[in-house]
Amino acid sequence: MSTVNKMRLLLLADSETERLRIVEMLKNIDYIRLAGDFIDEEQTWESMERSPADILLMGSGRNGERYAFAKKISDQYPHTGIIMMEEELLEETMHNALFAGAKDVLVKPVDPEKLLNAIYRIQQLKERTVTTKQEAPQKKIRKSELGQVYTVFSTKGGVGKTFVSINLAVSLAKDPEKRIVLVDLDLDLGNAALALNLYPKFTISDVIDDIRHMDSDLIESYLIPHESGIKVLPANLQPQMNEFINAEHIRIILEALRESFDYVIVDMPARFIETIMPALALADHLLVITAPEISSVRNTKALLVTLKDLNFPQSKLRIVLNKEDSRGDIKKKDVEATLNKKVDASIGLDYRRVLSSLNRGVPLVYEYPKNILSKNIDKMRMQFIQDEPMKA
Template identity: 30%
Template sequence: MGDTIKLLIADSTYEPDGSFNHILKSEGGIEIVGKVETGDRVVEMSKIIKPDVVLLDAEIEGLDAMEAVRHLLNNDPNVLVVMVFTEKNKTYVKRAMASGARDFLVKPFTVNSLIDTVKSLYELDKSRREALRAETGGKNEEKEAYDFRLPTESKIITLFSTKGGVGKSLIAINLAVSIADKTKKKVALVDLDLMSGDIALMLDLYPKRTIVDMVKDMNGIDKDTLQEYLVHHSSGLSVLPAPISPEQAEYVTSNSLEKIIYILARSYDYIVIDTGPSFKEVNLTALDMSNHILFVTTLDLPSVKSSRVGLDIMKKLNYEDNKVNLILNRYSKKHGISIKDLEKTAKKSILNVIPMDDAIAISSINTGAPFMLNNSRKPIAKKISEISDFIIQGK
């Protein structure tokens, strides 16, 4: 039997009934130790009853929820805050995480997803603290508890498109190599194309483990064991490979991806994420957590059309305009559509135009040697270098 987890609920509208409490306790080992209805009350109550986990509604009345998170953590750095969002206010997830919330749920959620979230967060934190205790002989525990949250210094860059085959993976690899080369800092490349990711293959790497193993072993992973889940390329990149087969994709949920990114962010300065072409939940999580979204497109009609749709969706998701940058890849003057046409249709100016270079692109992929390493003077490489400067130097 595990420990009983003390849960404090802070929600102005939600009333858990007796059966809900019973299921939480019998199936999750979770005991509701209090229920409050305002942001101020949750701060006061948590001082008195010292919960392990606070379930905090983002729309709580009174004190602003993000402020409440900060107060909760000031009182007790080890308290685990799970925020509750509606589908509408989900865009604040990143802000909540930056304030110190550790996980989130979207309303309406089932009792089982509440149990899963609370338990896995509690277990992850417990194993982390135990590992830390072993390492430090019990010292510095509180300081490290703060450090677990996403360090704002880590930059997360996601390559995204609404149409497949536009060059996301080739750009992700070469961009990651370029950032590592220029900054000499630690760069991780995550293959989040869960159905058909081939970053490892494109880098001529043969991984023993993939992102799926990392999800399965999540609770036991710390800074040192993390390295066993990554495969290291001679350029200095650490790669987290995609699942070996598409049916394993479902193991990687939004919650688990978020935890993976937190863990990586503790050890890596830059995290480059390659995605598959869709707005599915895990991709949205990557996009939410990113500092930069590089939206890749090409000049063929379906791609131009779908980039318009994709960029409109990004606006609806309330991503800041300067967080999303449009990259035109495989450019050739011979295409019937001009750059201006693309910018007009997409309603966005292009950050960078990468030329078409079949010979370099194919040989880079076939040999597993990113062209940034051995063909850095070619125009295609110079353009990637401009993008890496943009990322390194910030906005």
């Protein structure tokens, strides 16, 4: 990074000892210019008023007494990236820091390498934000109404939930006038990016870091484009980061996405957890994926009972039967009889093609559009689009 592009950093330490230690540490970072180092909030505020810094590295104070100051800085100077230093990295401290406006949280004593990574992440965020604003005039303008949310769910693994999510998204993208985004909310085992042969630089955790300033333009800078035309928001690469994600975060993300995308496809985890409930609440279509197996159909029946207990609108439910085999013992009519509900779409079975598609990261409907499964997915897509006027 050149001298011209050096990032201006302001330090607000919790103690004189901490101040001296970090000042010494920052001397070794050649692309940082220390604009001021204080242990006093008033001096820090005055420095910000004279010339806002790119980064504010600050301690949270005794018992979190400086969260209010961080929020004041974040509200007044939203382009300043706040890095908070905490005594312990607990769920409560992480939550408080993020909602006070912090874009990253470090544990004391601060590790130099982790500080470098935090500064680099903020620098990248600034570059992405600038790029997004520059490209905004060329952005395809959507209609005024909100986009449709297709939530893909099952309480049993192995039924092809991610396969359906990916291929439905790519099928929808066949209309060049529509904007499609795939959101991987399988926070435990999400592999949508891998199944699309994408190696994410940013995941949902990066979005959470900037959640207080999130809008439909900013969130686009975190999405990964796929050659099929869809964009992807991947799940975390490190599952332990999921403990800092809550339902409000998910609501903000989905509402921002449906403001600028025609279709938001959500790949859910195979279980009910409070965190992802907004994906059910905001769904225009809830695709319940099942397979012609006794355990899968039983799980689906239990899921339908639970959804009814939750007062989920039955008109939004869509039963999708995957892996149906004409030679199998359980037929579509058997599934319908057990569930006491019609199957809205059947996809079929082609183990060799599906496995090859997932292993190579190429969606089936993209590579083999004439395949019977691809045709069935396209048929499902067209059928669901016809149902869209039911939106409340």
